Amino acid sequence: xxxxxxxxxxxxxxxxxxxxxxxxxxxxxxxxxxxxxxxxxxxxxxxxxxxxxxxxxxxxxxxxxxxxxxxxxxxxxxxxxxxxxxxxxxxxxxxxxxxxxxxxxxxxxxxxxxxxxxxxxxxxxxxxxxxxxxxxxxxxxxxxxxxxxxxxxxxxxxxxxxxxxxxxxxxxxxxxxxxxxxxxxxxxxxxxxxxxxxxxxxxxxxxxxxxxxxxxxxxxxxxxxxxxxxxxxxxxxxxxxxxxxxxxxxxxxxxxxxxxxxxxxxxxxxxxxxxxxxxxxxxxxxxxxxxxxxxxxxxxxxxxxxxxxxxxxxxxxxxxxxxxxxxxxxxxxxxxxxxxxxxxxxxxxxxxxxxxxxxxxxxxxxxxxxxxxxxxxxxxxxxxxxxxxxxxxxxxxxxxxxxxxxxx
Amino acid sequence: xxxxxxxxxxxxxxxxxxxxxxxxxxxxxxxxxxxxxxxxxxxxxxxxxxxxxxxxxxxxxxxxxxxxxxxxxxxxxxxxxxxxxxxxxxxxxxxxxxxxxxxxxxxxxxxxxxxxxxxxxxxxxxxxxxxxxxxxxxxxxxxxxxxxxxxxxxxxxxxxxxxxxxxxxxxxxxxxxxxxxxxxxxxxxxxxxxxxxxxxxxxxxxxxxxxxxxxxxxxxxxxxxxxxxxxxxxxxxxxxxxxxxxxxxxxxxxxxxxxxxxxxxxxxxxxxxxxxxxxxxxxxxxxxxxxxxxxxxxxxxxxxxxxxxxxxxxxxxxxxxxxxxxxxxxxxxxxxxxxxxxxxxxxxxxxxxxxxxxxxxxxxxxxxxxxxxxxxxxxxxxxxxxxxxxxxxxxxxxxxxxxxxxxx
Numbered sequence: 030x031x032x033x034x035x036x037x038x039x040x041x042x043x044x045x046x047x048x049x050x051x052x053x054x055x056x057x058x059x060x061x062x063x064x065x066x067x068x069x070x071x072x073x074x075x076x077x078x079x080x081x082x083x084x085x086x087x088x089x090x091x092x093x094x095x096x097x098x099x100x101x102x103x104x105x106x107x108x109x110x111x112x113x114x115x116x117x118x119x120x121x122x123x124x125x126x127x128x129x130x131x132x133x134x135x136x137x138x139x140x141x142x143x144x145x146x147x148x149x150x151x152x153x154x155x156x157x158x159x160x161x162x163x164x165x166x167x168x169x170x171x172x173x174x175x176x177x178x179x180x181x182x183x184x185x186x187x188x189x190x191x192x193x194x195x196x197x198x199x200x201x202x203x204x205x206x207x208x209x210x211x212x213x214x215x216x217x218x219x220x221x222x223x224x225x226x227x228x229x230x231x232x233x234x235x236x237x238x239x240x241x242x243x244x245x246x247x248x249x250x251x252x253x254x255x256x257x258x259x260x261x262x263x264x265x266x267x268x269x270x271x272x273x274x275x276x277x278x279x280x281x282x283x284x285x286x287x288x289x290x291x292x293x294x295x296x297x298x299x300x301x302x303x304x305x306x307x308x309x310x311x312x313x314x315x316x317x318x319x320x321x322x323x324x325x326x327x328x329x330x331x332x333x334x335x336x337x338x339x340x341x342x343x344x345x346x347x348x349x350x351x352x353x354x355x356x357x358x359x360x361x362x363x364x365x366x367x368x369x370x371x372x373x374x375x376x377x378x379x380x381x382x383x384x385x386x387x388x389x390x391x392x393x394x395x396x397x398x399x400x401x402x403x404x405x406x407x408x409x410x411x412x413x414x415x416x417x418x419x420x421x422x423x424x425x426x427x428x429x430x431x432x433x434x435x436x437x
Numbered sequence: 438x439x440x441x442x443x444x445x446x447x448x449x450x451x452x453x454x455x456x457x458x459x460x461x462x463x464x465x466x467x468x469x470x471x472x473x474x475x476x477x478x479x480x481x482x483x484x485x486x487x488x489x490x491x492x493x494x495x496x497x498x499x500x501x502x503x504x505x506x507x508x509x510x511x512x513x514x515x516x517x518x519x520x521x522x523x524x525x526x527x528x529x530x531x532x533x534x535x536x537x538x539x540x541x542x543x544x545x546x547x548x549x550x551x552x553x554x555x556x557x558x559x560x561x562x563x564x565x566x567x568x569x570x571x572x573x574x575x576x577x578x579x580x581x582x583x584x585x586x587x588x589x590x591x592x593x594x595x596x597x598x599x600x601x602x603x604x605x606x607x608x609x610x611x612x613x614x615x616x617x618x619x620x621x622x623x624x625x626x627x628x629x630x631x632x633x634x635x636x637x638x639x640x641x642x643x644x645x646x647x648x649x650x651x652x653x654x655x656x657x658x659x660x661x662x663x664x665x666x667x668x669x670x671x672x673x674x675x676x677x678x679x680x681x682x683x684x685x686x687x688x689x690x691x692x693x694x695x696x697x698x699x700x701x702x703x704x705x706x707x708x709x710x711x712x713x714x715x716x717x718x719x720x721x722x723x724x725x726x727x728x729x730x731x732x733x734x735x736x737x738x739x740x741x742x743x744x745x746x747x748x749x750x751x752x753x754x755x756x757x758x759x760x761x762x763x764x765x766x767x768x769x770x771x772x773x774x775x776x777x778x779x780x781x782x783x784x785x786x787x788x789x790x791x792x793x794x795x796x797x798x799x800x801x802x803x804x805x806x807x808x809x810x811x812x813x814x815x816x817x818x819x820x821x822x823x824x825x826x827x828x829x830x831x832x833x834x835x836x837x838x839x840x841x842x843x844x845x
Contacts, residue, residue, distance in 0.1 A: 079759030079767045110752050110791055144752045145791065254739045254753075255760035330738070331662050344518050344552045345662075351487030352663035359487045383518055383553065 033191050034283045040170035040186035043201035044226040045268035048168035051176025052159035056142065057105035057152045058176035059160040060203075062222055063129060067096035068266035070137060071234040073242045075259035081109035082118040083140045084258060090122075090137055095231065098135040100222050100262050101125045103153055104177050104205070106142040107218065109257045117148040124154050128161040139260040141179055141205060141218040174203040177220055181207040185294040189283050193276045198269045200225040200280075202287045206251065206295035219246060221261035221291050227280055228267035237273075237281050238263050245288035248320075248419040249296050250327045261288075289420075296422045304336055304423040305403045307369065310350075311416040312362075312409040318355035319417035325353035326406060327421025336404065337423035341366060341395035343377035343385060350408055357410050366395050369403035380411075441599050442691045448578035448594035451609035452634040453676035456576035459584025460567035464550065465513035465560045466584035467568040468611075470630055471537060475504035476674035477639045478545060479646040481654070483667035489517035490526040491548045492666060498530075498545055503639065506543040508630050508670050509533045511561060512585050512613070513550040515626065517665045525556040532562055536569040547668040549587055549613060549626040582611040585628055589615040593702040597691050601679045606688065608633040610695045614659065614703035627654060629669035629699050635688055636675035645681075645689050646671050653696035656728075656827040657704050658735045669696075697828075704830045712744055712831040713811045715777065718758075719824040720770075720817040726763035727825035733761035734814060735829025744812065745831035749774060749803035751785035751793060758816055765818050774803050777811035788819075 041049050041062050051060035072091050074084050090097075103121065108114045118138065126133045140148075163172060174184035188201030206219035229237075242261055263284070273280055297305045308326040313319035326332060329349040335342040343364050350357060360381040367374030375394040377385045385392040398404065449457050449470050459468035480499050482492050498505075511529065516522045526546065534541045548556075571580060582592035596609030614627035637645075650669055671692070681688055705713045716734040721727035734740060737757040743750040751772050758765060768789035775782030783802040785793045793800040806812065 075760075077756060077759040078763075078765050079755045110755070112791070112794075145750075146795075254737055254756065257752075257756050257759065329662055342553075344665075347487045347518070348485060348662065348665050351485040351665065352483075355486075357486050383520070386520075387554075 033279055034189040037188045037190050039188050040174060040201045040203050041222060041224040042168045042170040043188035044199040044224045046226060046266050047224045048164060049173035050160060050164040050167065050169045051172040052156055052163050053104065053176040054156060057156050058103065059156040060102045060173045060176040061099060061125065061160050061164050062173060062224065063099040064264055064266040066266050067098065068264040069229060069231045069234055070097040070262060070264050071238040072260065072262045073238060075256055077255050077257050079257050081107050081140060081258045082111065082114035083108055083138045084260060085115065086118045087137045087139065087260065090134060094134045096135060097137060097264060098131040099129055100137045100264065102139040102177050102220060104142050104179050106140060106146060106148045107144045107258050108140045108148050109144040111145065111147050117150060120150060121153060124157050128157065137262055139220050141177065141220055141258055177205040179205065181205050182298050185291055187287055187290040189286060191279050191283055193271045196269060196271045198227050198271050198276065198280065200283050200287050202291050204291035204295060207298040218256040218258040219295055221246060223263040223287055225263065225265045226267065226269035227265050227271060227273055229265045229273035233273050234263060234265050237284055240281065241285045241288040244285055245292040249292040250324060250419065250421045251296055293420055296420045303402060306336055306421040306423065307405040308419045308421065309405060309407040312411045312413060313415040314356045314413040316415045316417065319415040322350045322353040322355035322408065323417045323419035325349045327419045330424060333421065333424035339396065339399040341377060341385060341392065341399050346406055346408065347378065355410065356412050361411055363409040365407040366398050367405045368398045368401040369405050370401050373398055441687055442597040445596045445598050447596050448582060448609045448611050449630060449632040450576045450578040451596035452607040452632045454634060454674050455632045456572060457581035458568060458572040458575065458577045459581040460564055460571050461512065461584040462564060465564050466511065467564040468510045468581045468584040469507060469533065469568050469572050470581060470632065471507040472672055472674040474674050475506065476672040477637060477642055478505040478670060478672050479642040480545065480668065480670045481646060481650045483664055485663050485665050487665055489515050489548060489666045490522035491516055491546045492668060493523065494526045495545045495547065495668065498542060502542045504543060505545060505672060506539040507537055508545050508672065510547040510585050510628060512587050514548060514554060514556045515550045515552045515666050516548045516556050517552040519553065519555050525558060528558060529561060532565050536565065545670055547628050549585065549628055549666055585613040587613065589613050590706050593699055595695055595698045597694060599687050599691055601684045604677060604679045606635050606677045606679050606684065608691050608695050610699050612699035612703060615706040626664040626666040627703055629654060631671040631695055633671065633673045634675065634677035635673050635679060635681055637673045637681040641681050642671060642673050645692055648689065649693045649696040652693055653700040657700040658732060658827065658829045659704055701828055704828045711810060714744055714829040714831065715813040716827045716829065717813060717815040720819045720821060721823040722764045722821040724823045724825065727823040730758045730761040730763035730816065731825045731827035733757045735827045738832060741829065741832035747804065747807040749785060749793060749800065749807050754814055754816065755786065763818065764820050769819055771817040773815040774806050775813045776806045776809035777813050778809050781806055
């Protein structure tokens, strides 16, 4: 992307006035992100009608307060479907409040881990204390990113900065979430925490985050199920002395970049998931059609299997678009496959005509592209001007090996 | 079910005036079902906007003719995404027409198998001839059911009869479709062919089939993708001398039973898929809500994994209902799990309260029930009077073993 921002180190600690650290001991971990000064906050949450206690609590806190100072999160237990879980969620915030000397009303929280089991409050309290002790010693983005990991294979962190005249605005984020399915983990819960030193109103931040999340986290598919704990927060503390209205476009682009990078890291993670699939749906009659069709592609279990086996099975792509409900004409659409890494690309279908027959140059090129670890599938429905991009991964468990080896 | 019909042998050859046979040699197979006299026909097809040539052709034939004499189907090649595929589909019907001495306009066809490869017309023609030779010798439902199999592990056939006064009405069916995913098979295509000797109008048959299919085939989930070739036909030849209007309720119930049994056989089939999941959603605010929620349960990859591992993970059930879009209150719904075989059942959640905590009798009972091969999950949303039942299977490939053994 030829954007105006630069990628920098430091994740959530990159923007001015933010500190973070975390501590993890076996399953339970705690991450603390704090702002030196009052910050505004926006959040997006799972739309599942069944949701965890910390989601209820954070929604309430977000509604009742105007300024915030900290985000706390724990791994190890999702505090979902638990008796007395709301009390435990409040106790977690209270504990952090007393240590950080920040009112409970200014602390947002999130949880991820096993479901249906009561929070081990003694262990959790110990981890909050340890995370706090670490934070007193130093600000450490790495530890913050690691302490919220559950089945994640790698930590997820990204930050950017851009200039507005002489001044600099920074945005940084960390996330957790992985494609691996484990017993008692409800799903691959996505947590995303973003900090920025921009000066912005609560309402503006809410809009910017909602737009960014719709195009990033809400376009990411790991296993097709939707978690009860998904949470994304953005804290903005104004320390850059740059107001959002001076750089609306730049800020929104940078926030979208941060969100998209975190979402891509999430779908790229997980045992056996070795490939990122980017489904670009264009030429749709409506935005809804574009989203339905691109999501249908990255959700297709059969396509995920084909991608893993490096099989350029464009029929599965066409079929997934076909049953998505999006308006299409099977005699006039394109499918292009490209390697994000090398930039190589080829048509598989052009104006409804299959080009990648056996023995063709197109099929040979497609097979080469499929070996890449980052694959873009572009579908042009030629029905309108709307576009959407979704992110998914191959289905790379052992069963795929078995089924990939099966020969008809 | 305390229904008025009796289960009988013979599948599609059970109703009066129908003969059938089939022949299969390695991948390619052909099934022929014929009526001695003119019959009316109804069909339901995949709603995928991308569909195979035989689907186009059969839709056309069904629209243009009033009476029909035969259904022909082949396995080995789906004739989907193929150049000149429409000509091949017509040639297949033409070949059968000349052998059977039935006009092309009275023959319906369907195909299943690999996609994107041209039909091997020489092999197909040979198989049509062999199937016809077999049919001349005898009527054989077993062969008919076997010749359309692709990755199916077992043949699928069922028939019933019921009395109307002194007379007897029969309905029989065969089907193919399996939960196994194989390269180049687009998906688990479902084919269902039903015969009956009832006397019925084309319009009445169309309505009866649509209603039955909505509650059976359209409630069956194998891998969540939707095939380009799904086809169900019903032929009714009037040979029972009983008119539909004499037994509307009985006939519709029997047709639903046949359709449901075939759909259940399809979802129960497939390598590693050892369990039938029946998701009964009741108390929904609308029929749409009931369907969305029950389908969401049987589609959930995580639930399918849990079922395979005999893990009574009711949280995954609740979450799947929660993200289905159906109206629900997480503090007031029930989840009941039962063994279809033994009739044992227990509440997991009652009025929003989790009962199956560790160490409880409910959890112990649930764990016992989960070992059964036929499991019913009943969810009562307590929001209205609507109900729907969907059918699915566990995800039983090798990867589940690995992931079931993974311990958090």
